[in-house]
Amino acid sequence: MKLISALLAGAAFLATAASAEAEVRFGIMNEAYPPFFAKDAAGNWQGWEIDLMNAVCAEMKESCSVVDVSWDGLIPALQTKKFDVIWSSMGITEERLKTIDFTVKYYNTPSKLIAAKDAAPGATPEAVAGKTIGIQVSTVQSDYYKKYFADKASEQTYQTLDEAFQDLAAGRIDYVFGDAIPLAEFLKSDFGKECCSDAGDVADDPAVLGSGIGGGLRKGDAELKAKLDAAITAVRASGKYDEISKKYFDFDIYGK
Secondary structure, three states: OHHHHHHHHHHHHHHHHHHHOOEEEEEEEOOOEOOOEEEOOOOOEEOHHHHHHHHHHHHHOOEEEEEEEOHHHHHHHHHOOOOOEEOOOOEOOOOHHHOOEEOOOOEOOOEEEEEEOOOOOOOOOOOOOOOEEEEEOOOHHHHHHHHHHOOOOEEEEEOOHHHHHHHHHHOOOOEEEEEHHHHHHHHHOHHHHHHEEEEEEOOOOHHHHOOOEOOEEOOOOHHHHHHHHHHHHHHHHHOHHHHHHOOOOOOOOOOO
16 A cells, blocks of 8 residues: 555656646747847757747746747647747737737837838838739738738738848849838848838738737637746846847837
8 A cells, every 4th residue: 555655656746747847839930030030050049039938938937949830830830739839929910819819918019111222211002002012921911911002012922031032132022011120130131231221110000910929829728828928027027028138129129
């Protein structure tokens, strides 16, 4: 009887230890998206979103890992349990909330158009009339295009932003439409400085562009959502969020 009790106690201890060391798998897009994430020379992911992930994991006292898949494969991969949370600059939108849940917001950014170097600035339907806009597939910008620009301009879709940047520089399209921060980073690069210019931010529409960026979760994963929400809130309150952000930005990335 004592042996059975000892075995049961040992099994309970191992189960508790395994639970305490549970790994949370973070899904990100498998292409560079600076300054949020990119691979270093050794093939390790780094960037603002990776630093924030590490801070959140430390706050949760959980070990974490990164799983990378294509942008348009992120939600399917989450739903088939290839990882536990999408951590890839995904906007919290009404449409996505029909399929997945989200953590609290962890940053926000406007959406922007960039154009050829000599293009006149302007990010309105009238400004883009008769032009071709390059947009990454399955993004909020594609939805915004359909609502505001579709009757004025043509859409050219891309699997990656880099492909859109290449076509813009080559004159095959007139604009690239995306999140303001990665587009601004591209314009700072030697390639971007030479070819392209800032056409301006589009008018905000939270119903389409979302209410900020959050971690995507499977519907009903309330325990992980509660842990992540508490950890994100704690990292912001402790000052760690600002400490991380100052390494990458000279403005408040958390936004409105």
